[in-house]
Amino acid sequence: MECKVTIREATEEDLDIIVGMLANDPLGSQRERYEKPLPESYFKAFRAIESDLNNELIVASIDETVIGVLQITFTPYITHQGGWRATIEGVRTSASVRGQGIGSKMIRFAIDRAKERGCHLVQLTTDKKRPDSIRFYEQLGFTATHEGFKLKL
Template sequence: MTQNIDFRLATLGDLDSIVEMLNDDLLGSQRERYEQPLPDSYLQAFHAITNDPNNELIVACMGYEIIGVQQITFTPYLTYQGGWRATIEGVRTSSLHRGKGIGTQLIQWAISRAKDRGCHLVQLTTDKKRQDALRFYEQLGFAASHEGLKLKL
């Protein structure tokens, strides 16, 4: 497993590296726009996320290099007696560092953060085309207990 990884809230200066990672895979390259300057929509989304106390954009760093990213959203529910749950989204590891345990550390960090926030459940989705990701999440203890549906607008 890779050593000396620090996790922290993303800063505006990290946005370029984050979008580059989101774009750097087969599915991401079809929906992201990594170009200079970055489209303004990324800046608007970054500010909306960082200004919301129930959203955290987390980067994994090795020294000054950003090698991973994930977004965690904390949501209160009336179900489970008014319980909170955490949703993990946008998990990516730099292509130069894949297969070194960074993704595992990202998810373990998110689970720990969810516990710190009093969540009773951590949930995530992965595209059905990402069979390796599905196996990865199952190895970390996640179970495909529900069928997820989406409607593109």
Template sequence: MDLNQVIFREAKIQDLDRIVYMLSDDVLGSKREDYKQPLPDSYINAFKSINSDPNNELIVACYGREIIGVQQITFTPFITYQGGSRATIEGVRTAPSVRGKGVGSELIKWAIQRAKKRGCHIVQLTTDKNRPEALHFYEKLGFMPSHEGLKLHL
């Protein structure tokens, strides 16, 4: 695969089926996603909400006509850091056929450049503690485990 031929663009509603499939195609994702045909309305509603929010971008990586990766980037203005903005990367997945071929690294690098263009002072992300290989992957890209994160599921 020639990574120079991978393009990144904002997702379209027609991409949603492939996106949800990729999100559900691993051990953890299969427990929390509901990939079926037709897709549940909750995914369509979420897409519309993301798509209409200028501080959210759902980005797909494409190789030819095939969607081979996805990530969501949220830009959040903060009072801290003298009123700076942060970019949060979520929902990063690559298609099984391209795992280990550099597509994930290119997705993250693209998101970092996007954050710079938007004037962000920091890029942050989380990864599940049950994914030690993902933690290693992000650390190789320069991310540091600088904070402890907490979640409360509602």
């Protein structure tokens, strides 16, 4: 029997599980601070996201247990005739449910939200050190059309 997955906006009460998922891989463990109590910086970021109409922190859950997270940012651009685009970031699923289609459901949800908001494009990045993630996004129809750059400050 398939479990029913619910996708909804995150609440502050979800932060502990969200940060735990973000920290639970080789790359995330180097940049996140998953400790009890959580550092205040996570709560400040959550409140900023929650108050911004162009940001959504989304979780997937089964029986009220959060098992996935992603963030969608909606951005207006002058390019593409002043069109909007959606950026998907911070996609994670709990290790206990990987390979069960949860990530695909979350990405489809984000794409649907982008369509509802009138976006002409959905974009995302993934670290080059995550070949499984690259294959996952390609299977969902994303193509690597651009070379991305980052500058750490």
